[in-house]
Amino acid sequence: MLEIRELFAWYGVIEALHGVSLAVQAGERVAIIGPNRAGKTTILRAISGLVRRQGARLHFDGRDLSALAPHLIPALGIAHVPEGRQVFAGMSVEDNLLAGAHAAPWGSAQRRRRLDEVFALFARLKERRRQASETLSGGEQQMLAIGRALMLGPRLLMLDEPSQGLAPRAIGELYQGLDTIAAQGTTAILLVEQSAARALEFASRAYVIENGIVALEGPSARLARDEAVRASYLGI
Amino acid sequence: MALLQALVNGVLVGGVYALVSVGLTLVFGVMEIVNFAQGEFLMLGMYIAYLGFVGFHLDPLVSALLAFGLLFGLGMAIEAGLVRPVLKGSQLGHIFLTVGLSVALQNGALALFGGDFRAVQTPYQVSALALGPVRLSVPYLLAFGWAGAVSAALHLFLTRTGFGRAMRAVAANSTAATLCGVNVARVRMVAFALGCGLAGLAGAVILPYAYVFPTVGFQYIVIMFTVVVLGGLGNVNGAIAAALLVGVVQSVSTLFFPTVLENLLVFTLFVLVLSIRPAGLLGRAHAL
Numbered sequence: 001m002l003e004i005r006e007l008f009a010w011y012g013v014i015e016a017l018h019g020v021s022l023a024v025q026a027g028e029r030v031a032i033i034g035p036n037r038a039g040k041t042t043i044l045r046a047i048s049g050l051v052r053r054q055g056a057r058l059h060f061d062g063r064d065l066s067a068l069a070p071h072l073i074p075a076l077g078i079a080h081v082p083e084g085r086q087v088f089a090g091m092s093v094e095d096n097l098l099a100g101a102h103a104a105p106w107g108s109a110q111r112r113r114r115l116d117e118v119f120a121l122f123a124r125l126k127e128r129r130r131q132a133s134e135t136l137s138g139g140e141q142q143m144l145a146i147g148r149a150l151m152l153g154p155r156l157l158m159l160d161e162p163s164q165g166l167a168p169r170a171i172g173e174l175y176q177g178l179d180t181i182a183a184q185g186t187t188a189i190l191l192v193e194q195s196a197a198r199a200l201e202f203a204s205r206a207y208v209i210e211n212g213i214v215a216l217e218g219p220s221a222r223l224a225r226d227e228a229v230r231a232s233y234l235g236i
Numbered sequence: 237m238a239l240l241q242a243l244v245n246g247v248l249v250g251g252v253y254a255l256v257s258v259g260l261t262l263v264f265g266v267m268e269i270v271n272f273a274q275g276e277f278l279m280l281g282m283y284i285a286y287l288g289f290v291g292f293h294l295d296p297l298v299s300a301l302l303a304f305g306l307l308f309g310l311g312m313a314i315e316a317g318l319v320r321p322v323l324k325g326s327q328l329g330h331i332f333l334t335v336g337l338s339v340a341l342q343n344g345a346l347a348l349f350g351g352d353f354r355a356v357q358t359p360y361q362v363s364a365l366a367l368g369p370v371r372l373s374v375p376y377l378l379a380f381g382w383a384g385a386v387s388a389a390l391h392l393f394l395t396r397t398g399f400g401r402a403m404r405a406v407a408a409n410s411t412a413a414t415l416c417g418v419n420v421a422r423v424r425m426v427a428f429a430l431g432c433g434l435a436g437l438a439g440a441v442i443l444p445y446a447y448v449f450p451t452v453g454f455q456y457i458v459i460m461f462t463v464v465v466l467g468g469l470g471n472v473n474g475a476i477a478a479a480l481l482v483g484v485v486q487s488v489s490t491l492f493f494p495t496v497l498e499n500l501l502v503f504t505l506f507v508l509v510l511s512i513r514p515a516g517l518l519g520r521a522h523a524l
Contacts, residue, residue, distance in 0.1 A: 048414075048415060050411065050414070050415075069419075070414050070415075071414050071417050071418055071419045071420065072417070073417075074415065074416060074417035075417055079415075080415045082411065082412060082415060086409050086411065086412040087409075087412075088404065088405050088408040088409055088412065088413075088522070088523055089408050089409070089522035089523065090404070090407075090408055090522030090523030090524070091401075091404055091405065091408060091522075091523045095395075095401055095404070098398075098401055099401050099402065099404075099405045099413070099416050099418075100416050102398065102401075102402055102405075102416045102417045102418050103416060103417020103418075104417075134522065148416065149415075152416075152417070
């Protein structure tokens, strides 16, 4: 579904990705782990077109993403939950969610139904639907950011450090929600996580990114047994 | 009794200030640029209404719609041709552009219309309604009606329509809005055009009781900035509240001070409010 070969990306003149190849199949759970500033976030930003990038292949369902303006990418079914949540402050929970459906080609009835599905997944958002989004707790804001992305009915959900800054309990709830989404089988998840143990536990496959290249890749179970991964990322 | 009359006058004038200022705060909220040419768009709206009156006997309150449409179109063109290229640059670039635009428009108007003060004669110009002991000036009342209608329409647009919601999303966080599939460049163009259109509409609406001349915008830009900063930059509701407050303070102060000092109390209040609440009465809005 998502095919990336030899992807390069730049911040100004600084090259941040030096030829990354990566693939996500429909319905799959894939994690990207690695140290800080290795380029994990940049991969997601490159897919969404938020940074200057060039690749031998950057395709989603056969469509060339590099030919599209960034705002046209969500309509293909790619939802990106950015680092630090970035909910729309000053807007209610419900307005945040409705804004998430902006690119979806739906009528208002379908949008309502989608809203109900998100509320079913994160009941807390329903309780707070009229509340201004910036007054939510960190965990709730992360739920809102994910809910906003789900409003699109995406086939690929990309999450950037969703557990960052959250209390352990909130992280538990969050991953429960992600498990439910993945279990439905219609949405593939591409997860960037600082916490490698969490990510490897959640995903079936993972990529280890170091210095802008793929250092290792494989099934999560195998990576979790790998000596180097255990030493560097799992702290064992 | 004089106080009641002053309060009513103040609310009517304040409503017009809201109409004049709301475009400026909208543009700042969405684009983070201060449009120093906003007063000149008001001036253009006044001239459009003036020409409509002289040429076609159109009441300024009707040609307000025409002024809105024409300036909306002009705003789209200016945004696409002039503003967008400097938007990524420094704030200094924004200031040079909009101040330059202001000077160019003033001098363009001077070349076209000359420096004369012009006014229109409407049948309701000097009429007033008596409401108990209070007299309501009809031109001010009509202008206030327009201001109320525009505020309500703007509110509905921003909160009830998909495009309005997208505009608030861009104001709050343009990157996240892009990730929701919002065409940020187009939203900015419409926001800028709306700002211009609303200024033009306001210009037409005040023409029944105000003179038009090429530098008339300068008279209003000071009030616009006072209102917008007092209400909280980029905060539409804040601007409306601050406009009403400024109108009332001006009006009430004329009971105690000579009219030439009507702004003394306004600016005293301005300094006081900002020293207590630096972000303005309602604060910097995140999403308009």
